Amino acid sequence: MKTTEYNKLIARFIRVSPKLQSPDLYSLDDLPFFSCTETTPEKCIEAWGKYAKYNSDWNWLMEVVEKIESIGFTFELKKNWVRITRKGESIILSLRGGKSKIEVVYNACVEFIKWYEANESGEFRQD
Numbered sequence: 001m002k003t004t005e006y007n008k009l010i011a012r013f014i015r016v017s018p019k020l021q022s023p024d025l026y027s028l029d030d031l032p033f034f035s036c037t038e039t040t041p042e043k044c045i046e047a048w049g050k051y052a053k054y055n056s057d058w059n060w061l062m063e064v065v066e067k068i069e070s071i072g073f074t075f076e077l078k079k080n081w082v083r084i085t086r087k088g089e090s091i092i093l094s095l096r097g098g099k100s101k102i103e104v105v106y107n108a109c110v111e112f113i114k115w116y117e118a119n120e121s122g123e124f125r126q127d
Helices: 002-013 041-051 058-070 101-119
Strands: 019-022 025-030 034-038 074-077 081-086 089-095
Touching (some): 002 058, 025 041, 034 041, 058 074, 089 101
Antiparallel strands (some): 025 034, 081 089
16 A cells, blocks of 8 residues: 555654564554554554554644754645745645645655655665
């Protein structure tokens, strides 16, 4: 499922990180709503990807937008488009085209993270 994969990508970008509880036992939680304990960090992130609401909840998605802005990019949301820029240079432009506003913002965030992974040598690298 694309949403799960995109949510996992976002989770890595914003540094969602399972905690080592004991040898070979990792946990991740968003209590009281979500908790998982798995044998690997990857399995925790997989469970998080299925649980996360970045694609459907503005509160979740705003954390991603704020992370993008915190690393020096400008996030613009207009009636029919979303644009992410740096120093006036357009990095991502996502047109609404019949999609809901949250869908367009979510897609722009995902496309930005993919771009950032491919083009920046900074703090984020997908494993």
